[in-house]
Amino acid sequence: MRKRSPAAERHAELIRIALLEAAPSGLPLKRLMGACELSVYQTRSGIAALRDLCGERGWPPMLWDRETGYHFCASEAELEEWERQWISERLTQFRRMISGTLAPHLALFPKSRWANYLNTQIAAVEAALEMAASQSR
Template identity: 70%
Template sequence: MAKRSPTAERYADLIRTALFEVVPAGMTLNRLMGVCELSRWQTGRGLAMLRDLCAERGWPPVIWSRDLGYYLCASEAELEEWERAWISEKLTQFRRMITGTIGPHLALSPKSV
């Protein structure tokens, strides 16, 4: 197991508490930062740690949606929809990397591979 930062765990605890107070609604990043009194970097670090803790401890996962912002998801159907959207986004990023960067590089320097 990777070494954990006590500071990141404290940020995660602040975020988890804030999200529990507004369940089932969510919070935008700016509102979450304000409620927890954390910077953008601290909030990002806390969210990453909270995701790890949720997976490890069997808690409902933290997800993000355009409508609600960050929230704790307890619905299996909603979680599956989010997973599909996340995978679709990553596949689009890979496709763009291949067609927009690697493809032109190969066309310019075919012997570089």
């Protein structure tokens, strides 16, 4: 369990209430900020705390998408699609890190223990993410 400030927990509770009142439509960030009367920082901090609280307390997860903004989700299909998209984004980040940073590092220092170790580890993570992102439904 991560440490959260009491303020972040208060903000999380305000966000939870606002999302429950708006359900099932959800709220974009700006409307969520307005509904809770929080700054961008406070809202983001509250969102992070609320995500943790959802996991700790067994509440439905909070998702974000372009169409509905932030909302609670209890649909298995929507959760799986969101998770696949999230994994796909991380896979793209890993591939960019490999091609843009790690590959040039290895080209400059081919005997670097750290770069070779990191290359092996990231390749394993990349393979696992690729499998997860492409799992059939």
